Amino acid sequence: MTHGQSAENTRLADLLVRIANEDRAAFDALYRALETPVYRFIRSKLNDPFESADILHDVFLEVWRSAGRFEGRSSVKSWVFGIAYRKVIDVFRKSARTDLTDSFEEEADTDPNPEQCLATAENSAHLLFCMETLKLDQRAAIQLAFFEDQGYREIAAALDVPEGTVKTRIFHAKKLLMRCLEGRRVTMGDV
DSSP, rough: OOOHHHHHHHHHHHHHHHHHHHHHHHHHHHHHHHHHHHHHHHHHHHHOHHHHHHHHHHHHHHHHHHGOOSSSOOOOOHHHHHHHHHHHHHHHHHOOOOSSSSSSSSOOOOOOOOOOHHHHSHHHHHHHHHHHHHHHHHHHIIIIIISSSSHHHHHHHHHHHHHHHHHHHHHHHHHHHHHHHHHHHHTTTOO
C-alpha cells in the first residue's frame, strides 16, 4: 500500500469509527468517497442501472449497520467492495444467473505487468464485450485489480477468497480476455 493509499485508508477508517457511533456526516463523507467506484463495480456485474442503484443502497445500508464490526484486517475500500460483491452474488443466486465456481486448476499469475493484457484492446467496446464473457468471479477480480487498482491481498479480502484464488482467477481471466480480444479483432477485420 502506498503512502497515499495508507492515508486514504486511515481517513476512511476514521469515518467508519464515527459511523459506528451513528455520525451521519461521517456516513455522508464515506458515501461520497466510495459511491462512484462501488456503483461502477456493481453495474459492471449486473448491467442494470436500476438494480445496481438498489444494490448500492443496500451496500451502504449494510455499512451503516455494521461499521462497528470492521476489524481492520483489510482496507476500508476492500471491506466495502466485499459487501458489494456479496450483495451481487446474492442477486445472482436468487435468480440463478450463473455458475459461481471456478472450472480451472489453481495456477498463480506470475505476470508482473498486468496492464499489457488490457492494453491490447484498442477499442473499449471490444474490452467491454469480452469482460461480459467472463464468469462473475473472474470479472470481479479483474475489475478490482485493473479498474479499482487494488492488490491481490485487498481483492482476496473483498471477495472473501484466498489470495492464491485471486491470482488464479486473474491469470485465467487475462488469458480468456486475450483470446476473446484476438478473436474479435480477427472477426472485425482489424488484423
